[in-house]
Structures are given as C-alpha cells and as structure tokens.
Amino acid sequence: MDKILKYVKEDKIIHYIIIVAVSLIAAIPLISLRIYGTDDGFIHLLRIIGTDNTIKDGIFPPLIQTHYARGFGYAMNLFYGPIVTYGPLLFKTFCTHYYDCLKLFAFATIIISGFTMYNFLCEITKKREIAVIGAIIYILIPYRLETIYNRFAIGEFSAYMFFPMLFHGLYNVINSDGKKNHYIIISAAGLILTHTISTEYSAIFAALYLICHIRKLKNKEIWRKLIIDVVLILLVTSFYTIPIVEHKINGNYIIFNSTSMRSLPEDVQNSALSPIQLVKDTIEPEGVDFNIGMPLIIFSIIGIVVASKISDDYKDEYLNFILIAIISLFMSMKLFPWIIMPQILTKLQFAWRMLSFFEFALSIICAINLYTLIILISNNKEKLKTILVSLTIILILISMSKVKYNYKYESAKTLEDKQYEEIRINEKRLSIWSVNREYLPANCDYDYIENRKLGTLVLSGEAEICDENENGLSLEFNVKNAKEGTIVELPYIYYLGYSANMNDNGENKKIDTFESENGFVAIKIGEDIENAHIKIRYSGTILEKAGYVISAVSILGIVCFEIFNKRKSK
Numbered sequence: 001m002d003k004i005l006k007y008v009k010e011d012k013i014i015h016y017i018i019i020v021a022v023s024l025i026a027a028i029p030l031i032s033l034r035i036y037g038t039d040d041g042f043i044h045l046l047r048i049i050g051t052d053n054t055i056k057d058g059i060f061p062p063l064i065q066t067h068y069a070r071g072f073g074y075a076m077n078l079f080y081g082p083i084v085t086y087g088p089l090l091f092k093t094f095c096t097h098y099y100d101c102l103k104l105f106a107f108a109t110i111i112i113s114g115f116t117m118y119n120f121l122c123e124i125t126k127k128r129e130i131a132v133i134g135a136i137i138y139i140l141i142p143y144r145l146e147t148i149y150n151r152f153a154i155g156e157f158s159a160y161m162f163f164p165m166l167f168h169g170l171y172n173v174i175n176s177d178g179k180k181n182h183y184i185i186i187s188a189a190g191l192i193l194t195h196t197i198s199t200e201y202s203a204i205f206a207a208l209y210l211i212c213h214i215r216k217l218k219n220k221e222i223w224r225k226l227i228i229d230v231v232l233i234l235l236v237t238s239f240y241t242i243p244i245v246e247h248k249i250n251g252n253y254i255i256f257n258s259t260s261m262r263s264l265p266e267d268v269q270n271s272a273l274s275p276i277q278l279v280k281d282t283i284e285p286e287g288v289d290f291n292i293g294m295p296l297i298i299f300s301i302i303g304i305v306v307a308s309k310i311s312d313d314y315k316d317e318y319l320n321f322i323l324i325a326i327i328s329l330f331m332s333m334k335l336f337p338w339i340i341m342p343q344i345l346t347k348l349q350f351a352w353r354m355l356s357f358f359e360f361a362l363s364i365i366c367a368i369n370l371y372t373l374i375i376l377i378s379n380n381k382e383k384l385k386t387i388l389v390s391l392t393i394i395l396i397l398i399s400m401s402k403v404k405y406n407y408k409y410e411s412a413k414t415l416e417d418k419q420y421e422e423i424r425i426n427e428k429r430l431s432i433w434s435v436n437r438e439y440l441p442a443n444c445d446y447d448y449i450e451n452r453k454l455g456t457l458v459l460s461g462e463a464e465i466c467d468e469n470e471n472g473l474s475l476e477f478n479v480k481n482a483k484e485g486t487i488v489e490l491p492y493i494y495y496l497g498y499s500a501n502m503n504d505n506g507e508n509k510k511i512d513t514f515e516s517e518n519g520f521v522a523i524k525i526g527e528d529i530e531n532a533h534i535k536i537r538y539s540g541t542i543l544e545k546a547g548y549v550i551s552a553v554s555i556l557g558i559v560c561f562e563i564f565n566k567r568k569s570k
Helices: 002-009 012-026 041-056 083-093 098-125 128-140 142-149 154-161 163-175 182-192 196-212 214-218 220-236 238-250 265-270 294-309 312-332 351-377 381-402 417-426 446-451 542-569
Strands: 457-460 464-471 474-482 487-493 498-504 507-511 513-515 520-524 529-538
Touching: 012 098, 012 128, 041 083, 041 098, 041 417, 083 098, 083 154, 098 128, 098 142, 098 154, 098 163, 098 312, 098 351, 098 417, 128 142, 128 351, 142 154, 142 351, 154 163, 154 196, 154 351, 163 182, 163 196, 163 214, 163 220, 163 351, 182 196, 182 220, 182 542, 196 214, 196 312, 196 351, 214 220, 220 238, 220 542, 238 542, 294 351, 312 351, 351 381, 474 487, 487 498, 487 529, 498 513, 520 529
Parallel strands: none
Antiparallel strands: 457 487, 464 474, 474 529, 487 520, 498 507, 498 529, 513 520
C-alpha cells in the first residue's frame, strides 16, 4: 500500500494510466485487423494452431507439428522463438479463437514496451516527464505499427518489449549500483527466445553502447557482472539454442541456407531504402510503408534548437542514442555497403529492418528534445504541467490519425480470419504449400512431399512392410523377408531426435536413423530378417534434453539466488 501511495505522490501511477490509454489507442486497428491478410499472419496462426494440436496429442515439447506437411511432421517451433508461440497460446484459456489470442498478445507487447521504455528513461534522465513522453512516442512509432498491422511480424514487434530493458540494465551496471543487471539477463533471453535477427543487432548496438562508456569499463566489477550475465543468458536459453545449433551442425536445412533465404549481401543491398521513402513511400504500393511521419521529423529537428540547453545530467546518454540512431539509419539506406558485409550480418534479409533500432533510439532523442523545449518556454511548474498535458493530448490526437492506416492486405488473401482458422483446424493433413517451408531439409522436393504415398516405403532392397500403426510421431510396423542393406523410408520429414528399435525373435536392437535422399527419416536393415517388429518415435536428442535440464536448473538457481539476496538485504 505504501508503494502505491508513493507512486501516486510521484505521479507514477498517472503516467502508467497514460501509457495504458495510449496503448489502447495504438491497438485500435487490432479490433478489425484481418491477421490472415497480413504478410506473415497466416504463419503465426498455423504455428499456434499446430502447437495446440500437438500438445493435445500428448507430445511435449511440441517442436514438430504432427498434422502439417501432409502429416509427415513439420518443425514449426524448432527454429523459431518460443515466446511468440506459447505467449499467444496463454490467452487460449479464455479466448475462443486463435486469431484473438494473437491480437491480445500483440496488444500486450505494445503496453509492455511502453512500460519498459518509461522505466528506462526514468533511470537515465531522472525526469518522469521525459519518461512518459518517450513511452508515448515509442508506443506510436510508425515502423512498429507497420510490423503489426501490415506485416504481423510477431517476432520483430515483440522484440520492442526488450530493447529498453536491455539498455536499462547496461546503464544501471555502468553508471549506477548494478542492482538491475538482471534486466540484461531477462531482456537478452527474451530477445533470443523471440527474434534471432533482433537479438544479433541488439548485441551489436549493446557492444557499441559499452564502447561509448569505455572509460568506465576499467572497473573490474562491471566486467565481472557482464560476464556472469552472458553466461546465465546462455544457460537459461539452452533449451532453445542447443537444438538449433545441433541441427545446424548435424543437419542441412533451408533456414540455414543464405541463398534460399535470400539473405546474401546483394539481397540485403537490394532491399535498402532511398531517403525519399522515409517521407513518402514510392516503391511498394502493396508492401511496407517506411514513412517515419512528420511528428518524428519535427521532434528531431527541435534538437537543433535545444541542443545546447539539454541537461548535462543525461546529455551523454542523449549523444549515445544519437550515434545509435545515425548508424542504424545509415544501415537501412542504399549508401551502406551491404554488398561487402559478411553473411553473418546479412541474416536480417531486409536492410529496412534497421528502422526498428533507428526509431527506438529516436524515441529517446525526441522525448528529451520535447522536454527541453517545454522547459525553455515555461516559467513555472504549473505552466510546465499544462504544457505537458497539452502535449500528451496532441501526441494522442496525432497517433489517432496515424492508426487509421489503410493497411495493405495481400490481395490473394481474401478469407476472414474465422474462415481461415476453421479450414486449417479441420484440415488434418495440411499441405506443404500451406506452410512457409523454411524449416524443411535442404534436399526436400516439395512435389515429392505432396505426392508421396502415406506410410512406410522401401527405397531400395527387398522387404515386406505390414501391420503399420501410426500415432502422431510414433510408428510401429512389422517387416518380413527383408534383405541385408535394405533402406526403408519412414513417413516423417527428417529432424534429429527420431529413434528406432527392432525386436527380432525377442532380441531388441537399436537402429540408427538417417536422412533419406528425399529428406525423410530412414533406416537401414543391417542383416537378413525373416520377421521383426520395428518401433519408431520422436523423443528428441540427448543434447536437446540436456538443454532443457540446463535451462530449468539455471532458472531455478537464479530465482533462489534472488530470493536469498532479498532476504539477506532485509
């Protein structure tokens, strides 16, 4: 109760109410948004529908969707951040439709990002007025709204929750008591479990931020905390990162192929923007709108007028984020030499994705610019409050006009969300053409998957397959009169973690699985067999299981450590 009264006295509770109200305004288009009509919305609908069905089939973790790719199993969750799958599914407990779950999750990301930006700016400026202005601008920045309402790039817009928290933790460790260094762990883990590309570039800009504070990094305690944080981040996210690394090393999948994913340097260079696109979209009539809007332009120009009046208390941070804004904007432009960049940097596919970091930094810059201007034109506290309230109303009014976007649904996607969802729920063996296909083995032939007979096939040699019984990712069958060296292809697309056992006259033998020439799980009969029973099941790899144990133990250890520290401090 005392904490609540303190928040009321400091106007913090009022600021939170403002953030919630602005978030509701920014979320207005969610009411009528047709998720299926957006660029990526159908993929995320499929992801949570498939995950829910797989869990209901008794398979956990639900990395491979049992009903997809004609029932041959498709790894929708293996290579994609789990937060943006399980997060929306949490809302299914009180939502009838999956598309409503996605809408509620999208709204949650908007409001949480407002809170994290507010808390970050409170820390670096010690001015709640700047914090609330920055939170409002951050909630309403155009490119983020575009990622929701045009593209529905769930990983990308979810990452906005963690950008402010990451820099909040870094600032606190470098400039303050370091008691909020757990923000680094939470935000970095959140980014890893949300969006790989945002994680990569967040790490780059975090490194740049540390370089900007190079003088303070002589303190060994700072390095000790940062190193511990990095180790804990890797441990906490092991359940997700270990299987991906294992599949990268021991498999060959489209997602890791730069040519197939169109993430070569020339691809990124071709997607870079011309300056005119920031004020007037001229390239993609049915694509992404890169217009940053006049408010942000005006708020940025104000910085030229007030630069000399910005408080020394946070001027260094202001300059740091100007640097981040300039670099990220340059990286989104055609002048940036993407063509000579190493491929590890071109995984972002589209240069314009750097607008995420540009507008994040710009939110901070514009908030400080506006506050400084207000201080210059106000001569007493009451007038300051009046101007702040007026400015908040103006920002909300501007945002209301902005959220009336004529969002450009893909012309081929004419179904309503309800219709699309019903079709996909009732379609028990979903065509490979209905999913994104990025997570298939690289040597898979799409037509082969579509036309392949269901069940187990003999690819070479001689064998009689009978009495097949398939249940999700488990399969049993008898094999008779099999010749040594016979290769049998199983009705599962190849992912690591399938195991095979054969019972031959009461003797149990383990059989190695491998990838067939068609990208399916296969086994090789090692000897002549008259009659044997073979069982196949997906159980995950040893490393995958170890990853879950490492993550669980790490999270439990961190929680226990925090509880112990709090009790000790009391």
